[in-house]
Amino acid sequence: MLILDGKTAASSIRSRLKQEITNFLPVAGRPPGLAVILVGDDPASAVYVRNKEKSCLEVGIISQGQRLSGKTSMNELEGLISNLNSDEKIDGILLQLPLPQHLDSQQCLEWINPGKDVDGFHPQSVGKLTLGLPGFRSCTPAGIMALLRYYRLEVSGKDCVIIGRSNIVGKPLALMLLAENATVTVCHSRTSDLKAHVQRADFVFAAVGRPGFITADMVKPGAVVVDVGINRTEHGLVGDCDYQGIREKALAVTPVPGGVGPMTIAMLLENTVASWKNSVQSPG
Numbered sequence: 409m410l411i412l413d414g415k416t417a418a419s420s421i422r423s424r425l426k427q428e429i430t431n432f433l434p435v436a437g438r439p440p441g442l443a444v445i446l447v448g449d450d451p452a453s454a455v456y457v458r459n460k461e462k463s464c465l466e467v468g469i470i471s472q473g474q475r476l477s478g479k480t481s482m483n484e485l486e487g488l489i490s491n492l493n494s495d496e497k498i499d500g501i502l503l504q505l506p507l508p509q510h511l512d513s514q515q516c517l518e519w520i521n522p523g524k525d526v527d528g529f530h531p532q533s534v535g536k537l538t539l540g541l542p543g544f545r546s547c548t549p550a551g552i553m554a555l556l557r558y559y560r561l562e563v564s565g566k567d568c569v570i571i572g573r574s575n576i577v578g579k580p581l582a583l584m585l586l587a588e589n590a591t592v593t594v595c596h597s598r599t600s601d602l603k604a605h606v607q608r609a610d611f612v613f614a615a616v617g618r619p620g621f622i623t624a625d626m627v628k629p630g631a632v633v634v635d636v637g638i639n640r641t642e643h644g645l646v647g648d649c650d651y652q653g654i655r656e657k658a659l660a661v662t663p664v665p666g667g668v669g670p671m672t673i674a675m676l677l678e679n680t681v682a683s684w685k686n687s688v689q690s691p692g
């Protein structure tokens with residue numbers, strides 16, 4: 409059984425990006441810059457933001473943290489995003505979600521200049537993904553695809569079953585798998601007979617947010633199981649899959665933590681470096 413080690417794969421991507429930044433720095437005349445906006449004091453978001461900033465530092469991206477009070481208004485946020493949109497030293501803008509309830513996340517995401525949309529959540533980025541055009545790809549599904557590539561797991565012609573249809577994981581992942589010629593089924597809370605779908609899958613992608621939701625009896629022997637879930641429990645961080653049971657049956661499985669999570673951050677760095685190179689090669 410193969411453990412799909414996201415830490416190792418992400419580390420190799422970071423080394424490559426570090427080298428790319430060193431090589432391109434003399435041409436660009438400045439390092440890549442990422443603005444990370446955190447509104448309020450959600451502890452999980454604070455951890456994610458710290459990890460992202462640490463990874464930026466490691467590869468040579470300047471991360472500009474923008475910590476805002478939980479009482480920030482839409483007007484204030486629009487002003488900040490507008491300033492960052494026109495800041496020539498900023499190549500990427502990341503708005504950490506979820507935002508406090510009184511703020512309209514979708515509207516805020518749409519204020520971000522699509523050329524700096526390194527999270528890939530702007531409707532223009534989503535449209536480009538849908539049409540198969542080059543553009544920023546949403547980091548978690550892009551990280552999953554990169555992890556499969558790293559381990560040379562080919563999805564073309566395979567039955568891929570995704571559980572979860574969110575805009576940040578399930579839906580974009582479905583489009584990325586389709587682009588790689590997989591046969592894709594997206595299951596969700598209204599799916600009848602989920603087990604029947606999962607049981608015939610060559611690749612299972614669980615993005616539900618419920619510990620132990622996918623059990624070993626649901627998985628076909630020899631399947632590849634990618635666990636996207638991150639659930640905080642009294643036993644620490646766990647995914648959506650019964651890892652111990654599934655590893656007896658599966659061909660390959662991602663651990664939680666150390667699977668999809670580090671790959672998500674690696675893709676954020678990758679998008680930021682790509683944006684930096686773009687802005688230098690085609691300024692304005």
Ligand code: NAD
Pocket residue numbers: 548571572573574575576577578595596597598599602615616617618636637638639668669672
């Ligand atoms: P979400 O809450 O937006 O969506 C959950 C999905 O699960 C929904 O589409 C819903 O239809 C589906 N669902 C709920 N109950 C179901 C059921 N009984 N049967 C089938 N489907 C059901 O979640 P999300 O934002 O996509 O995140 C999912 C999980 O992935 C969470 O644990 C989140 O923390 C984690 N996540 C991890 C990363 C990472 O980098 N590793 C990134 C994003 C999200």
